[in-house]
Amino acid sequence: MPEPMSEHAGLDALESAAVAAQVVFDGTPLTIEAVAALARRSATPALSDAPAFRARITRGMAFLDRLLQEDGRVYGVTTGYGDSCETTVPVARAYELPVHLYTFHGCGMGRLLDAGETRAVLAARLASLCQGYSAVSPALLEQLAAFLAHDVLPCIPAEGSVGASGDLTPLSYVAAALCGEREVVHQGRRQPAAEALAAIGREPLRLRPKEALAIMNGTAVMTGLACLAWQRAASLAGLAATLTAAAVAAVDGNPYHYDAALFDAKPHPGQQRAARRIRMLLGDSRAPRHASRLQDRYSLRCAPHVIGVLEDALDWSRRWIETELNSANDNPLVEPDEERVLHGGHFYGGHIAFAMDALKTAVASVADLMDRQLATLVDTRYNNGLPANLSGATGADAALNHGLKAVQIGVSAWTAEALKHTMPATAFSRSTECHNQDKVSMGTIASRDCLRVLELAEQVAAAMLIAVRQGLALRLRTGYALPQPLRPLVDRLQEAIPLIVQDRALEPELRRLVAQVRAAQW
Known part of the structure; x- marks a missing residue:
């Protein structure tokens, strides 16, 4: 890569x-x-x-x-x-x-x-x-x-x-x-x-x-879970940019949407990083290229803007998580040098709670982005000449085979559930314990929610790996000139995922790919 x-x-x-x-x-x-x-x-x-x-x-x-x-x-x-x-x-x-x-x-x-x-x-x-x-x-x-x-x-x-x-x-x-x-x-x-x-x-x-x-x-x-959530979210941000580049190639889209000059004009650092990764995989963004549309749909053209929110959220949330991780957060504190007992409320998890609520929202938005990209890839109205549902079947078998039709339905379900979990846990503080704990953070619920959203988003990413593998293979059949920087990814996809010609149950492959995504192996 x-x-x-x-x-x-x-x-x-x-x-x-x-x-x-x-x-x-x-x-x-x-x-x-x-x-x-x-x-x-x-x-x-x-x-x-x-x-x-x-x-x-x-x-x-x-x-x-x-x-x-x-x-x-x-x-x-x-x-x-x-x-x-x-x-x-x-x-x-x-x-x-x-x-x-x-x-x-x-x-x-x-x-x-x-x-x-x-x-x-x-x-x-x-x-x-x-x-x-x-x-x-x-x-x-x-x-x-x-x-x-x-x-x-x-x-x-x-x-x-x-x-x-x-x-x-x-x-x-x-x-x-x-x-x-x-x-x-x-x-x-x-x-x-x-x-x-x-x-x-x-x-x-x-x-x-x-x-x-x-x-x-x-x-x-909440802090231990937040550390794990942060790492998985960082991995997903990079993979989402890679998948975007592959999806652009599969639909024969426009690489100039990721030109460096564009992103220098609106210089959010995470957005610039996402655009740079896509640009490097698609090759020279200034090279003339035939495309059926002057501007691609938002799920492709605006991908750096969506992924960039997650990238930038990772920057500030790292500081908050590591500050909490390296803090004394019980009560009371006992200062050993000045010999003072300090009664306070450092057990309050507000910073982790807010970081996890924000991170899960950014992750769910990236899942939604990948869902829309997959929907574009499988739909003959938008995929610039690829077969319906990215089916690889031809001739008499074409009418019997349905490609990624059910996978796209599954991705829609996983994305909807991820988006549902973005309701902020921090908004649900409630008085408890005889009104002593009368304002609470809900930080642990936020961390668990974030991990669940990540689990669902990783499932969407696994499905996208299958979709771009299929879409790129079918595009190459048309004589498409693959950008050279994408060749290692295409080779790895071909090695890891057999082309879908005849319909097959994809659950085992999806589970294997999810495990690889979670382990940051893509």
Whole structure:
């Protein structure tokens, strides 16, 4: 391919190698790519043993211990939780309180997070706790790191968080598993957490005062999912531009719609990137070329403008996601150097919520773009002489075969569902927990919605791979002069997808292509 999938989608060779080797948790910033690498197990985690890092963690823990000895009043340590913050808990029973917190939050519902999502959640929580503001013990950090290293994955139900006070209910399954309770998946088998701990040679953790709160009262679920969503969206943006170039060639469209001078006149950076990719695949945009229309339809001509919105959203949303990832986002914070307890609301997931609502809308719009491109490719009124439904059948068989007719219907359904999910989750804040949590972010719902929209958009992209493979092959039959930069893509399409001559059930091919799209292999 002439240029990388997207300026967002890849790392340079040195950074990629560094991420692939090891991700060190020491309170210094992690990238989205690092979390994604841990999620797919292409990187290994390591908890830093640097003396300065360990000393900071220990200072926060020791300060909290002194407060307890002095009968200091600390939310969630010597008080109840949430609206129960006026309830005093005797210091002598402070060690019992964390168990109650993860126990009564064991009410999650819905599907379980998959393995990659769960690893991303563990990584996000460990990154936050390593900032050194949570007054947790080194033993807790070591247990979390061991879960990541040995792939011990708590069974986390996806539903039950309003995104403030953090991801309490889903993260209760992490806290409980660290203590040997509830279930995990380890070595491909769902089993009791205590059994998996024994298998990796570790004892169940006994949480210290505030440690359940430190694990649960934060944004790790929405943020971990957001990291994965961002990477998939970046990959999709690059693929959508590639598919656009292929679709333009298949309908014998106009390459001059992507001229650099056009996009210098309206210089949104993401729009310029999308146009450049299309232009590089189609060749010289100034070369004279016969086309049946002076201007192609919007789904082709305006593709950089649609994809560019997603590209530019990726730029600013990366900053927001990585800021959240590398923040102390529980409550209260314990400042170990000034020895202050800071009561606040950093568990509020508003930035992730808004980023995910915006990203899912931009992704759905790209899905809609690809849907319209596919509709153009299969329709003889608009495809400039290609067969109906891109059927490859000829002669007596032509009347029997229907090509991509049903695939186009499926794409329409997937696109409609993606667009339906763009209703902003942030708009549905509602008062809960005795009106203590009276304004909430809905960030975790937004992240889950974004992943669902991506799943549907990736299905549309898989169908488009089949459509452009078919359309280009049929166009080449007419003597079309293929732009040379497109040749590697055409060769790969021909190798990966057999030409559809006689009707065949395409589900297996679609599923295979979806998996490849999701893995950024196109």
